[in-house]
Amino acid sequence: MKTLHVELGDRRYPIHIGPGLLGRSELLRPHIPGRQALVVSNTTVAPLYLEQTRAALAGLRHEAVILPDGEQYKTLATLDAVFAALLRHRFDRDCTIMALGGGVIGDMAGFAAACYQRGVHFIQIPTTLLAQVDSSVGGKTAVNHPLGKNMIGAFHQPRCVLADTDTLATLPDRELSAGLAEVIKYGLIRDLPFLEWLETNLDALLARETGALSEAIERSCASKAEIVAADERETGERALLNLGHTFGHAIETGAGYGVWLHGEAVAAGMVLAADLSARLGWLSGDQVERIRVLLGRAHLPLAPPPDLSADDFLRLMAVDKKVQDGRLRLILLRGLGQGVIAGDIDPIRLRETLEARR
Amino acid sequence: MKTLHVELGDRRYPIHIGPGLLGRSELLRPHIPGRQALVVSNTTVAPLYLEQTRAALAGLRHEAVILPDGEQYKTLATLDAVFAALLRHRFDRDCTIMALGGGVIGDMAGFAAACYQRGVHFIQIPTTLLAQVDSSVGGKTAVNHPLGKNMIGAFHQPRCVLADTDTLATLPDRELSAGLAEVIKYGLIRDLPFLEWLETNLDALLARETGALSEAIERSCASKAEIVAADERETGERALLNLGHTFGHAIETGAGYGVWLHGEAVAAGMVLAADLSARLGWLSGDQVERIRVLLGRAHLPLAPPPDLSADDFLRLMAVDKKVQDGRLRLILLRGLGQGVIAGDIDPIRLRETLEARR
Numbered sequence: 001m002k003t004l005h006v007e008l009g010d011r012r013y014p015i016h017i018g019p020g021l022l023g024r025s026e027l028l029r030p031h032i033p034g035r036q037a038l039v040v041s042n043t044t045v046a047p048l049y050l051e052q053t054r055a056a057l058a059g060l061r062h063e064a065v066i067l068p069d070g071e072q073y074k075t076l077a078t079l080d081a082v083f084a085a086l087l088r089h090r091f092d093r094d095c096t097i098m099a100l101g102g103g104v105i106g107d108m109a110g111f112a113a114a115c116y117q118r119g120v121h122f123i124q125i126p127t128t129l130l131a132q133v134d135s136s137v138g139g140k141t142a143v144n145h146p147l148g149k150n151m152i153g154a155f156h157q158p159r160c161v162l163a164d165t166d167t168l169a170t171l172p173d174r175e176l177s178a179g180l181a182e183v184i185k186y187g188l189i190r191d192l193p194f195l196e197w198l199e200t201n202l203d204a205l206l207a208r209e210t211g212a213l214s215e216a217i218e219r220s221c222a223s224k225a226e227i228v229a230a231d232e233r234e235t236g237e238r239a240l241l242n243l244g245h246t247f248g249h250a251i252e253t254g255a256g257y258g259v260w261l262h263g264e265a266v267a268a269g270m271v272l273a274a275d276l277s278a279r280l281g282w283l284s285g286d287q288v289e290r291i292r293v294l295l296g297r298a299h300l301p302l303a304p305p306p307d308l309s310a311d312d313f314l315r316l317m318a319v320d321k322k323v324q325d326g327r328l329r330l331i332l333l334r335g336l337g338q339g340v341i342a343g344d345i346d347p348i349r350l351r352e353t354l355e356a357r358r
Numbered sequence: 359m360k361t362l363h364v365e366l367g368d369r370r371y372p373i374h375i376g377p378g379l380l381g382r383s384e385l386l387r388p389h390i391p392g393r394q395a396l397v398v399s400n401t402t403v404a405p406l407y408l409e410q411t412r413a414a415l416a417g418l419r420h421e422a423v424i425l426p427d428g429e430q431y432k433t434l435a436t437l438d439a440v441f442a443a444l445l446r447h448r449f450d451r452d453c454t455i456m457a458l459g460g461g462v463i464g465d466m467a468g469f470a471a472a473c474y475q476r477g478v479h480f481i482q483i484p485t486t487l488l489a490q491v492d493s494s495v496g497g498k499t500a501v502n503h504p505l506g507k508n509m510i511g512a513f514h515q516p517r518c519v520l521a522d523t524d525t526l527a528t529l530p531d532r533e534l535s536a537g538l539a540e541v542i543k544y545g546l547i548r549d550l551p552f553l554e555w556l557e558t559n560l561d562a563l564l565a566r567e568t569g570a571l572s573e574a575i576e577r578s579c580a581s582k583a584e585i586v587a588a589d590e591r592e593t594g595e596r597a598l599l600n601l602g603h604t605f606g607h608a609i610e611t612g613a614g615y616g617v618w619l620h621g622e623a624v625a626a627g628m629v630l631a632a633d634l635s636a637r638l639g640w641l642s643g644d645q646v647e648r649i650r651v652l653l654g655r656a657h658l659p660l661a662p663p664p665d666l667s668a669d670d671f672l673r674l675m676a677v678d679k680k681v682q683d684g685r686l687r688l689i690l691l692r693g694l695g696q697g698v699i700a701g702d703i704d705p706i707r708l709r710e711t712l713e714a715r716r
Contacts, residue, residue: 034683035683076434076437076438079434080434080503083503083505083509083510084503084505087503087505087506087509087677088505090676090677090681090684092679092681092682092683092684093679093681093682094682094683114512115473115510115511115512116509116510117509117511117679118498118500118511118512118513118679119512119513140476142476145438145441145442145445147441147442147445147446148445151441151445151474151475152441152473152474153473153475153476154472154473154476154477154512155476155477318448319445319448321450321451321475321476323448323450323451324450324451324452325392325393325450325452326448326450
């Protein structure tokens with residue numbers, strides 16, 4: 001097991017990464033201050049890992065809520081089921097909510113923890129690669145609105161993240177690939193050596209070799225932890241983590257929640273960001289191609305859905321959280337391993353990018 | 359105009375109290391950092407004061423959302439209308455949400471501000487006595503759940519509170535009385551001289567004499583600001599502000615949201631708290647009577663609805679936010695002007711109180 005920390009003063013918390021962590025009660029218990037714990041999971045993950053998770057809670061009052069599986073359920077309405085369970089079981093302000101699942105479960109359980117009785121304790125047990133390398137770390141929680149993704153949420157840090165790499169054994173191939181999109185993102189925005197490592201080790205990752213997966217998760221979490229510690233509320237450099245996300249959110253909202261996986265939309269979004277960066281003279285054609293090749297090897301989509309027009313994109317991106325004063329901010333690349341926050345995008349180049357996608 | 363401050367470090371904010379404040383753009387503008395403002399109001403208040411409020415926003419992009427009036431609408435579902443308006447108008451992360459109305463509007467607009475894009479700016483313009491003396495100050499926001507009042511919410515401080523005493527001219531008598539319940543509360547928990555002042559000046563308050571109302575609002579806000587500055591997140595003495603509220607929430611939930619006004623339920627709850635305090639030997643019968651007389655003069659109910667049994671109360675109170683480890687904590691009185699947090703309530707005395715109510 002490897003342990004990293006997110007350094008947030010008195011809200012500092014550990015990320016444990018490794019095999020066989022689910023059943024290890026001694027890793028969880030120090031982070032459950034009260035005597036009540038609610039595990040929030042979904043219909044796919046619960047049959048696989050809920051029993052093991054609850055076994056680690058012996059001696060506490062523990063309950064579970066099983067939500068339907070999918071981004072299309074990441075809504076205020078679904079959240080109500082979590083609140084109803086908490087109230088029916090008379091859970092108090094000292095209870096702990098635990099997310100057992102992927103990014104959707106983490107986002108919803110975390111937002112429920114942020115709001116229930118104005119804030120209760122929270123633990124992340126991510127079971128997908130995407131959640132282990134990205135969404136479980138950093139305290140962003142949210143639900144979607146029909147008019148925009150992740151528009152309703154809160155910053156609410158977990159007390160502990162438990163990334164059990166054994167859970168990746170049951171992950172569908174498509175979700176493994178979606179997670180790799182976020183892994184590749186860290187290489188692109190800030191870590192050229194990691195990008196090169198990924199080019200060398202991608203086949204091992206696709207073959208789910210434990211050593212390669214653990215290394216990829218550790219290096220990704222180390223990046224994320226460093227960025228979050230420096231900029232918890234995303235007033236500056238944390239925005240770099242959104243490479244491909246503004247385009248990606250437009251794809252997710254435009255295609256209908258649940259049709260594209262988040263990581264897939266981010267992959268296509270990163271290709272658009274790379275293309276735009278090239279049009280601005282910041283990346284060479286070869287560098288864009290290198291990004292496309294790597295994402296393609298990871299079986300990720302390289303272009304948005306053909307029926308999403310440039311106008312659709314511009315309309316959907318106008319409600320992105322990175323819009324300020326009506327001006328779009330995008331994360332682009334000034335080179336491989338060099339993400340930048342670009343605040344004054346040339347609208348002509350942007351439209352060219354949106355119209356040229358293959 | 360009188361100005362107090364809630365001292366919360368770099369989140370310090372002013373409370374302006376006085377007549378003719380609504381139109382005064384110079385009081386609002388320094389607290390609106392961006393260029394977009396959304397006024398949230400209701401069908402009762404908007405026709406009276408929305409135009410004046412929006413006039414003070416000239417030069418900004420300002421929009422309004424008008425919600426139905428009443429505690430029964432303080433729900434996640436109603437909140438969705440606020441989020442939809444924000445998204446339809448493409449409001450960004452630097453926008454400001456302004457609550458124009460009573461406590462329900464303040465709670466909902468504040469919670470929307472806490473959650474929209476994970477937190478935007480917030481201003482309180484309370485137009486009821488209750489909101490001016492209590493709910494607009496201190497950053498508690500929430501919506502109700504069918505299973506419990508204020509169970510879903512956040513701490514989110516406003517950047518400014520504008521209490522225009524002119525708006526009290528249009529307040530229904532019943533709501534004036536409800537506000538007086540919270541005013542009297544400050545006297546009971548921490549300010550015997552103020553309680554005596556209220557006994558002397560209650561008729562002037564009921565007659566809506568401007569000087570008396572201003573003085574009552576100032577002294578109430580000064581108490582609230584002091585308590586909030588010392589204990590923002592209610593880990594200690596802030597709980598004193600909940601005198602009568604655990605009983606009161608049970609009345610509100612039990613009777614059905616919107617049937618009792620919050621202040622009315624708090625009044626009946628304070629009588630129950632006083633009665634229980636007397637049964638524990640902490641208050642004399644005369645002191646309880648003195649409280650009943652003052653609340654009665656303010657035209658407030660002195661007993662809960664007769665069809666709410668002691669068992670109903672105990673069941674409803676078991677989900678209160680002040681429950682910890684299954685044990686109920688209540689705010690009681692050790693004397694007039696001396697609130698205490700009582701954590702180990704004798705269940706026999708509690709049941710006697712609930713059964714003896716007149």
